[in-house]
Amino acid sequence: MADDDRSPEDDFQELMRQLFGGGAGGIDPEQLSRMSGMDIDPAMMQQIMRQLQGVFANAGDSGISWDMAKRQALHIANQEGLGVTAGQRTDLDQAFALATLWLSEATSISDLSAPPTTITRGGWVEATLTVWQELAEPVATSIADALTTALSEQSPEDMQQLVQGAGRLMRTIGGSLFATQLGQVIGSLSKEVVSGGDVGIPLMPDGQAAILPQNFADFGRDLEVPEDQLALYIATRELAHARLFRHARWLRLHVISQVTDFARGVHVDTDMLEDMASRFDPSQPEELRAALESGALLPPRSEAQNDALARLENLLATIEGWVEVVTEDATSRLPSAPRIAEAVRRRRAVGGPAERALASLVGLEIRPRRMREAAAMWRAVTDAVGPAARDALWDYPDLMPAASDIDDPAALVARLEARARGEEPAPDELDDALARLLAGEFPESGAAGAEQDPEAPEAPGDGDGDESGPAPDDHRPV
Template sequence: MSDTPFGFGLPPEEPEDGDGKKKDPAGGGQGAGGGPVNPFAGFGLPGGAGGADNPFAAMFGSLNPNDLGAAFQQLGQMLSYEGGPVNWDMAKQIARQTVAQGTPDGTKDASVGPSERAAVEEAVRLADIWLDGVTSLPSGASTAVAWSRAEWVEATLPAWQQLVDPVAERVGTAMGEVLPEEMQSVAGPLIGMMRSMGGAMFGQQIGQAVGVLAGEVVGSTDIGLPLGPANRAALLPLNIEAFSKDLGVPKDEIRLYLALREAAHQRLFAHVPWLRSHMFGAVEGYARGIKVDTTKLEDVVGQFDPTHPEELQEALQQGMFQPEDTPEQKAALARLETALALVEGWVDAVVHEAAKSRLTGADALRETLRRRRASGGPAEQTFATLIGLQLRPRRLRDASRLWASLTDARGVDGRDRLWEHPDMLPTASDLDDPDGFVHHEQLDFSELDKMLGEAADGKPNLRKDDDKGESDK
């Protein structure tokens, strides 16, 4: 678990590039020179030589005098923001700007052509046919779409808002609690300005992270959550092309394997009605446990100079927001991590069953995707940066093994029946002992089947007493 929600400060266990240098997978908080990102980068304003140390000074220091009025207008818009805890208009602009800049390898976003759309539609159609034989859950994708990176940003921002707002709301509330009550009325305008600035800073961080992620995801469910519209299976052909390089597997097989994963996710979220609210609710429960270092925030409020708004960004980047180490916080975190692992494990198990006899590269693709997660791939790292959570890769393998064992013991229908209610799902401790859970569940299911059979036949539910064998009355 990350100790710095939203990535203010350095996230733990940063991946390394080929030169052994640290890199920021979500792009949050670091510019090309290693300093804080200019919050106005999304507006296309130029930055000067001092930009790495002071993004606002960089903006104003290098502007043509003729553009100064426009710059102040942008600043005024940011300070006058009165929406929720995150300035999502800014987040969207920066995400789109980040996508337009292209990926580090020089690949630029492009509209999806008719042939690529047709290939995605065919892959999802065939994937659903294959999945019919390995799961009792019917198809959950009424539409198959091929997205550009920009389209992915547009389609997924509502889900990001639902995920991130609860954490940002907790932070915004804390900003109004740091002053004594008798001073809050006097300091109201200052607190309002800080909240506006905080919303802008959050929007900058999130927009850049989502924009970078758009350059690497291959579908709408890469983090195990339904980020796109319901019942719409989506793939990104441009990113699949980049993902396919050097794998030694035919591109058609790769597309089909990824379509299987996307379609399997869609089945779960379409036909397990409580699942989405369960997972998003766990995020909200986690957010309620976020605490703010009030001493540090009080210092910021006391010394805040409206003419130097970058000081607020610097304070945010120093990690003043920390998760509380309370039973409630731990429970919310465990609930979400376990649910994510169970979803990913189920998808991994059913996709492998559907693909292993049909795709020659199925085993290689399965392992590639597992390692992508285990190495802190873009999905996990961005998720950790935005809300302070990091899915432990070993849970995915344990969950996949558990679902496969349940299939052997109970069959497809018995395995999928566990999704009928959250209380029926394995717990975190069950993932530590999959065989024990499968054996226990097999006994429970046998007794349940017997009881249901007797009820259907109209027979009484008989239970032998210790010595007399009398029936319950």
């Protein structure tokens, strides 16, 4: 067929064959220039092809280029080029030192093994990206799978073989688009967080406390409180958060598991995605990008997701409530502490623009809605039994207060006071069964405690002279 007789559809199909066949580097600019209906500059398209080849090379088994998310986040975080000055580092180091002493008076949980640090926004991205990847991967995989299916179903019949053979390629494009959006959210979030534990989930490495001086100054600008008092309060709160997760080693995995349990239930609205795919223009991906940013591709939460979200909110509220009470006790010497505490509480309840963008992208709101109720519970426990007995509730997962304890702190306090008096709670069925097991009273196979039928045939090994029978000192009931 002569070049003049070729239609734009023929050119597009040939482009797809070259792209899916791995020939992206050899696409003819003249061919692209004929695709006037797509309004693509040939030189720009060749640059895009080279970028896509890099994406495909860096994508993991899931087809998602997390390296792209990292580059995007670091690009946004480092835009202003501000580092940590020697004066900022000195002031915050002094705040951390005094906060460590005050905190040791308010909690029995021991100090950190690693010294707290001051980090840049880019340093925060580097330190936390691994956790973000773990939290977002289930949603990214769901979107990549749905995009692959939708585009395949909307492709012309004569291109089905090509599209089916390019499944990984299309999956990579969808996953990389999500990774780019996630990188933008993380980069923007790096401009909002003040400390490592500011988001509430354990993002920093275990036992590491940190403050971002660039954002610390922005946070205190409108509070009208002395900067040294604000630094002491934020340092104390950050140390309390890091100490808790280092002390309760199981807690970090518990929180991450709750988040990923929720994320695995997130699915994409395939009807909307198929509708977008039917009119998708590769030169104008803004509609798909806007749908990702707004959360339009994520359907309403299911009942199972709502239950998972409620469990996560209760868990985060329990953690944040403990941090708030301990910080309040440790900073009681600060005249401005109540005002700062209220500002932090409002900030955690409302969230910033980047945090809301994360909720739209992943479908997860990480704000502890019951933080005030949880703080009231921890205050009642502290007043009743003291800091040591209160902090002992973090020693094991089964001791940690549950949602019912947030609803009824008086019942939790009554149990703790009875334990302090040496009174043990009445044993339940599980306690009785465990006691019998520890005493060596092993249940028979079959119905527990049932007597053997004398007419029943003997089991193998029970006959006379059978060498496999029980030893003389066997403890089975006669």
